[in-house]
Amino acid sequence: MDGQRGRRVLDTILASKRAEIAALLVAPPPRVIRAPAGGVFKALRRPEGGALRLLAEVKLRSPSAGALSSVLRPAERARRYAEAGATMISVLIDGPFFGGSYDDLAACRDALDVAFGAARPKLLCKEFILDPIQLAMAAAHGADAALLIARITSAEDLARLADAARDLGIEPFVEVTTEEELAAAEHARARVLGVNARDLDTLVMDPARAERVLARVDPTAARVHLSGLASPSDVARIAQGPADAALVGEALMRQDDPGPLLAAMVTRAAAG
Numbered sequence: 001m002d003g004q005r006g007r008r009v010l011d012t013i014l015a016s017k018r019a020e021i022a023a024l025l026v027a028p029p030p031r032v033i034r035a036p037a038g039g040v041f042k043a044l045r046r047p048e049g050g051a052l053r054l055l056a057e058v059k060l061r062s063p064s065a066g067a068l069s070s071v072l073r074p075a076e077r078a079r080r081y082a083e084a085g086a087t088m089i090s091v092l093i094d095g096p097f098f099g100g101s102y103d104d105l106a107a108c109r110d111a112l113d114v115a116f117g118a119a120r121p122k123l124l125c126k127e128f129i130l131d132p133i134q135l136a137m138a139a140a141h142g143a144d145a146a147l148l149i150a151r152i153t154s155a156e157d158l159a160r161l162a163d164a165a166r167d168l169g170i171e172p173f174v175e176v177t178t179e180e181e182l183a184a185a186e187h188a189r190a191r192v193l194g195v196n197a198r199d200l201d202t203l204v205m206d207p208a209r210a211e212r213v214l215a216r217v218d219p220t221a222a223r224v225h226l227s228g229l230a231s232p233s234d235v236a237r238i239a240q241g242p243a244d245a246a247l248v249g250e251a252l253m254r255q256d257d258p259g260p261l262l263a264a265m266v267t268r269a270a271a272g
């Protein structure tokens with residue numbers, strides 16, 4: 001995918017997000033509140049000598065992949081991810097570009113509460129967050145953590161949004177691609193850090209850059225590899241490095257039943 005197109009996609013997403021935020025700010029607040037669970041950092045930390053943790057993503061489509069499987073409703077897919085051993089489930093919220101919604105997040109949370117109770121995987125709200133109102137929406141709809149993308153905010157706004165998340169009991173999960181963004185994440189006192197192997201501006205995959213940046217993350221943080229993992233052997237390769245966890249989206253979303261592929265990935269995450 002060429003860089004020009006990626007830049008246009010990100011700019012278009014952010015413009016649509018600003019319009020959504022304006023609407024959220026004047027809409028009545030959500031009536032049901034689902035309390036966050038806490039324990040996100042611990043769920044993502046890899047035990048000494050133990051298995052890489054796996055995060056599985058609910059994403060109906062993406063600008064880079066196009067349409068993905070919609071055979072399973074998000075809540076049923078989240079249940080299968082949990083059964084196959086995901087320690088966290090990421091739910092895309094953005095509608096126009098990724099086919100998601102806050103209602104999808106709430107449906108996943110309610111289904112996981114019923115099926116697994118306190119042993120349920122944690123939930124990550126995956127959205128392009130620019131304003132605290134989106135964090136309030138994430139909390140109301142059942143998120144335990146919220147993605148904060150360093151690329152799309154100033155370092156000061158990132159720190160403010162991270163504080164706002166913590167005030168709501170939500171763990172800020174800060175996504176970076178470069179050393180500069182890593183410095184901003186550190187300034188925001190993030191202890192859960194995702195390094196995206198796909199550059200959001202260019203949509204180009206750069207696993208070598210991701211490996212380099214991940215190696216520079218404070219080893220006492222929860223270090224998460226994001227994007228581009230297609231097979232159990234890709235997971236085994238990440239498990240050999242310093243990452244605590246890895247997130248898999250598209251590969252699972254290409255499966256009408258993601259259970260067998262995720263289970264195979266979980267097996268290789270342990271073997272390293």
Ligand SMILES: O=P(O)(O)OC[C@@H](O)[C@@H](O)c1c[nH]c2ccccc12
Nearest residue numbers: 196226227228229247248249250251
């Ligand atoms: O589908 P992949 O290549 O497995 O990647 C998942 C995830 O990392 C990706 O969906 C993602 C990472 N950061 C984001 C920010 C917004 C939307 C999506 C993303």
